[in-house]
Amino acid sequence: MAWLQTEVLIIGGGVLGAAVARELSRYRVEAALLEREPDLGWGSTKANMSIVCQGADALEFRPEYKRSRLVWESIPMMEPLCRELGVPFKRIGELTLIRNNEERAKYQKLKTRAEKVGFTGLRFVDRDELFAMEPHVSREAVGALYNPDIAVVDPVRLTIALTESARRNGVEVHLETEVLGIERSGEEFLVETNRGEVRCRFIVNAAGVYVDRVARFLNADEFVLYPVKGFIGILDKDLGHLVSHEIHMRPEAPGEMNIVVPSVYGNLFFGVVLRLGRKGDNSTTKEMADTALRNLRKVLPGVSEGDVIHTFAGFMMFRNWELGWHECVVEASRKVPRFVNVSIGYPGVSAAPATAKEVLRLLEGEGLRLQEDPSFEPGLEAPPSFVDLPPEEQQSLIERDPRYGHVVCRCETVTEGEIVEAIRRGANTLDGVKFRTRAGMGRCQGGYCTPRVIKILARELGIPETEVTKKGKGSELLPLRSKELLG
C-alpha cells in the first residue's frame, strides 16, 4: 500500500512548483506537492531580489528563447494574481543609468528590440528628469533608460499563498518530504520518499537547485545546469528613502549585476555578485560582500558597511552559463513519458504565472486530461499583516484577538497574533515564522524577538523549547536546559 497515491506529483515547493499546483487545482485533477524543507519557498525562491520583470536585467529581449516568451506572458498576469491571493505587489519602475555615449547606444539598441516585441513603454530620461526622480543616485549618470513596468513582490509569501490556494482547492501538500528515488512501473511512477512510497502517473519536476538530480533518477535529464550563486545584501530601512525605483548600472566585470531596488517592505536590496557555486553551500564570502558593496557605492556613494543589516546567497540554475545567456528548461522529457522538467534559472519569480500554464499544456500533451473544476475558488484570505492595516481594522483585530495587540518584533512591528496565525498555517520553525511574518528581519535581526518567538513556537506546537529549530531537524536553537550540564 503506497503512502500516497495521486495522478500528478509536483516535486518542489518553490514558486514554480507552487504556481503549477495552483494552476492544476483549477481542474478536476488529483495532485500532490512534495517539499523537502519544513516550509515553502526556502530554496531559490527566498534568495533573490524579489523583482518582477521582463528578464530585462539582461535587457536582451530575444524572442527566439522560450524563457523570454514565458516571462513576457507572465508580466500582465502577476499583478492580478497577487491581488487575488492577497499578497504584496508594488510597481516601482526601473532606471538603467547611462554614463556615456557607448552605454546610450547600447540601450538604444535594446529599446528598439524591446519595441519590436511589443514593449513600447520604455523611454529615455535626461539628467534633470533622472535626478528629479532619484535625487540620491551618483552624479556620474547623465541620463537613464526608464522602464515603468518593473515591480517587486514578496516571493515567499506569494509561494505560500499559491500553495494555500492549491490546497484549498484540493491539492495535497507535504512538507519535510524528500524524494530519494524514482522508478517506472508500467504507466505509473514509484517515487521513494523519506515518508514512504508515492504512486503517480505524471511528474512535474520543479525541484529548483536539485532539478537535475531528480531528473537523473530516471535518466530523464537532457540538460546540464550550472549552479550559479548570487550574493545579495539588504540595507537598513532608514535608507529606504534613498531610491524609489529599481536602479541598474552596467557592471564593470562579468558575473556582477549592479542593482539597487526597494523591496515591498521598504528595505533596499543590492547585488548581485554571481559566482559558480556548489549546490547546498549557501555561505557568503568576504570577497562577494566587498564586491557588492563596492558596486553599490558606484550607484549610492554615501552608503557604508555599517548600513548593511543582512546578507545572503541564493542559487540560480543556468542552462548555458558559458554563453552568458541561458535558456530555460520547461519541457517534457524526450526520454521518459509524462515527466515534465521545470527550471527557469532566472527570473523564476517573474516567469512563474505563464510557466505554470505552459506546464499544464505540456502535461496535456503527455496525455493528462484537464477538465475544469467549477468549484475552484480563486481567492484566498491572506493572513493579516498588522502593520499594513488601517487603524480601525487594527483596532477591531485586537478586539477580536488581543494577541494582535502584543508586539513581539519591534523592528518590523509584528504581533503575537500574526505569529500564532503563521504557525497555524504551517510555520513550525524560527525561519518559517520569519519568512511568513517578517519577525526577525529588521535591524536588530531577531535580537529582541527570537526568545519570544521560540516560546510561542514551543507553546503553539506543544513541544519543549529545546526542540524548536531554526530551519528543521539538526538546527535546534537551544538544545540544553539550565543546569543540564551540571550533572
Next chain:
Amino acid sequence: MKEAQIICVGCPLGCRATLKVSREGEVLEVTGCRCKEGRRYVVEEFRNPVRVLTATVLTEGSRVPLLPVRTSSPIPKEKLREAMKVLAKVRAKPPLRAGEVVLEDLSGTGVDLVATRDLPS
C-alpha cells in the same frame, strides 16, 4: 621563597602586583601597586581569594522557570564549581521575597544563598 602575580581589580588602573612569599606562605613584599587599598586587596586576594557567586536556581510551582540568586557574602573561589553543582539541585518554591534565604550554608561555606527577586506563584 616564591613569587605570585595578582592583578588588582580595585580601580580601572589594574595594577599588576608581584608578591614575594616565604616558604611558609607569609607575604614578605608587595611591589607594583600604586595605592595602599590596592596593596591590601592583593594580599587578601593571595591569602584567601573569594568571590560573590551569582546564579539562578530552578523553580517549582511558579510560572517563572528560574529564580536569580546570590551568595549573601563572598565565598572561597575554589568552592565555586562545587557550589554550582549543589545549587543545580535546589528547587525554589513560591512564595519567596527578595532577600530570603533559599539555601543555608552553601557547600559548607557558612554563607547563605539568597533570592535577588520575589518569586511569584
Next chain:
Amino acid sequence: MRLQGVDVAVIGAGPAGMAAAIRAKEAGAQRVLLVERQEELGGLLHQCIHNGFGLLYFGEDLTGPEYAKRFIDRVYDLGVETLLETTVLEISPEREIKVINKGGLQSFRPKAVVLAMGCRERTRDQLGIPGGRPAGIFTAGTAQRLVNVEGLLPGRRVVILGSGDVGMIMARRLSLEGARVEAVVEILPYVGGLIRNEVQCLHDFDIPLLLEHTVTEVHGERRLEGVTVAKVDSHRRPIPGTEVQMECDTLLLSVGLIPENELSRRAGVELDPLTGGPIVDQWRETTVPGVFAGGNVLHVHDLVDNCSWEAELAAEGAVRFAKGERTEGREICLRPGRNVRYVVPQRIRGEGPVTLFLRVREMEEGVRVRVGDLWQKRFRVVKPSEQIKVELSHKDLRRLPDGVAEIRVECEVAG
C-alpha cells in the same frame, strides 16, 4: 486607563526610565506615565543577575534584579502609572504618542516626554562575517536573556567574539553552567571591559583571551560547527596565513551597542552621528521641544548608575517644560577635540549646572582631559571603554566670557 492629561510620559522602564519616572513625580508632576513593552518593569536588569550595580547610586554592590527592585518599589509607592506589555508605535514631532497593547490602540499627548528606550546589539551581518546561517549564533545580550530568564542554554562549546563586559560576563556565566568556553576573541590589543571582569570572568575560569584576533568565518549549515579565527594587523585587518579553526557549537557576539532611536528619528529628533543618540542640552532636551532623553538611548553608558542619574536630569527638564518653564540664554556648543570621540550634552543653553559625559577615541597614557578652560584633570590612562564624567557648576560656567559660542573638549598629552 485615561491617557489624556498625562504630564510626563516616560518611554522604557529600565534603569533609566524608572529613575526618570520617579524623579518626575518627586519634582512635582501630577501624572507620570511609564510605558514598557515587556511584561514587567525593570528592562534588561532582570537578565543581569550578576553584581556590580548600584556601587555609586546606592553605595552597595547589588545584582541587576536587586537594583531593579529598589526602583520598582518606588515607582509603585509614588503612584507612577504604568502601561506594561505596551509598545509605542510612534511619537510625532508634536509629541503625539501612539501606543498598542492587548486593549487596543491609543493616542495621547503628554506635556513632556522622556525617551529611555536603551540600546540594541550590533549584529553579525553588520560585521559582515561570512559563512552560512546555522543555528548557534547569538548576540551576547540575547543569550543572556535565554540563559538567565528562560532557563535555556545555547550550546556546550562556546566562542565569544568581543571582550566587552557583556561578553566576559557571559563567558563566566556559561562556564558556571557547565559549558566550555573555548576563547574570548578581541580585535583590539586590549580588553574591552573592566579589569575586574577580565580577572573574575576569564582568568578565574582559564578562558583564553585572544587579543588582536577576530572571527573571519563561521562553519556549519544547520548548526554551527566551528569558526575560523585569525590575527589582525594594526589596521584591524585579518592577516592571511594566521587562520586557525576552532570547533564550537555556539558563537556569542559582544561587538557593540547601538542606541535604539527609531522612535526618536521618526519624531524628528536630530541625532548625533558620533553617539547614535539625540543631540541634547544640559537638561537632556532634544531638538524637539518637550522631548527629553537619558540613559543608553542617548549614548551608551558603562554604569547603570549613570543611566539612572542622567535620566533623572532628563526628568527634571521634562517637569520644568511641562510647567511651562523655558530655558533662555546663550547657546554654547560642545565640540569633541583631540582624541575625544563624543561629548554629551552637545550644547549648553543658559546657565549650569551641567553633567557632562565624554569618551576618548583611543587608549592613551599620561594625558590631561580638558573642557575648554572650565575644567581639566590628569589621567594616568584613558580608554574608550571608560566614560569620563564631569560636573560643571553655575560658577564654572559663569567664568566663560561673553560671546563664546563653542567649547572644545580635548584630551591632550600631559607634560
